[in-house]
Amino acid sequence: MELFKKSTFKKIFKEAISADLIGSIFLTLNSESCSTATAKRTLEGLMEMNSFSLTISLMPQEDMDHLQGVFQNLHKSIEALEGKDKERELKDINALQKSFGVKL
Numbered sequence: 001m002e003l004f005k006k007s008t009f010k011k012i013f014k015e016a017i018s019a020d021l022i023g024s025i026f027l028t029l030n031s032e033s034c035s036t037a038t039a040k041r042t043l044e045g046l047m048e049m050n051s052f053s054l055t056i057s058l059m060p061q062e063d064m065d066h067l068q069g070v071f072q073n074l075h076k077s078i079e080a081l082e083g084k085d086k087e088r089e090l091k092d093i094n095a096l097q098k099s100f101g102v103k104l
Contacts, residue, residue, distance in 0.1 A: 009045030017055050022046070023063035030069040036077040039070055043096050056100055064102070071097050071104060 012021075025046070029039045046052065059067075071093065078089040097104070 006041050006045040010048040013049040017049065017051060019059060022055065022059065026063050026066035026070060030066045030073065036074060039074060040092065040096065047099055067100060068102050068104065071102050
């Protein structure tokens, strides 16, 4: 996931959307080994795929729980930041969170 560009995800899911693959991506992003930058880039890339909103609305609860964990980790990762950096990161994460329909 570290090597994927943001645009890669749209290409991967261009032909067919796999809920299992998306669920696996959420699980991977929820792991402690995933960096904040990778998680954000991956989520932004997933947002670019066709039928994004419909796909997210049909995801199983277990996968959405993993996604919620991703956002919890993202919020934790910015706690140490201060000032404008923290404000910018918080704004970006909140926008992503809203797009994915995740409430903490």
